[in-house]
Amino acid sequence: MKLTLIAVASTVVALSFSALAEDMPGMKMDGMESKQMTEETKQAPVANADGTIKAIDTVKHTVTISHGAVPAVRWPPMTMVFSVTQDKLTGLTAGDRVSFSFLIEGGRATIVSIQK
Structure with missing residues (x-):
C-alpha cells in the first residue's frame, strides 16, 4: 500500500512540475535585458601549460602530454590527449619537454601552439 501511495505522490509531483513549466512561455520579460554575445564571450579561453610528450x-x-596543473581551467597535473594539427608537431618527438597553449571547445582540448 505504501508503494502505491509513493508512486501516486511521485506522479502528482512530476506532473505539477510539467504544468508549471508549460506556464513559462507566458512569462512577462519586460525590463529584462538579453545578454548579447560578443567576440569575447564566443571565444574559448586559451590556457598555457608545460609538460612532457608521451x-x-x-x-x-x-598528442599525449603529461602536464602540470593548469589553474586557468582548474586542472590538476595529469596525462591527457590533445588534438593538434600535423604542422604543429614538426620537430617534436615523444620525451620532449614542451610549453604549449590550448583551448577547450565542445569538451575537446586543442593545441594552439607548442614548442620545446
Whole structure:
C-alpha cells in the first residue's frame, strides 16, 4: 500500500512540475535585458601549460602530454590527449619537454601552439 501511495505522490509531483513549466512561455520579460554575445564571450579561453610528450598519433592528429596543473581551467597535473594539427608537431618527438597553449571547445582540448 505504501508503494502505491509513493508512486501516486511521485506522479502528482512530476506532473505539477510539467504544468508549471508549460506556464513559462507566458512569462512577462519586460525590463529584462538579453545578454548579447560578443567576440569575447564566443571565444574559448586559451590556457598555457608545460609538460612532457608521451605519444604522438599522426593518424588521429593527437598528442599525449603529461602536464602540470593548469589553474586557468582548474586542472590538476595529469596525462591527457590533445588534438593538434600535423604542422604543429614538426620537430617534436615523444620525451620532449614542451610549453604549449590550448583551448577547450565542445569538451575537446586543442593545441594552439607548442614548442620545446
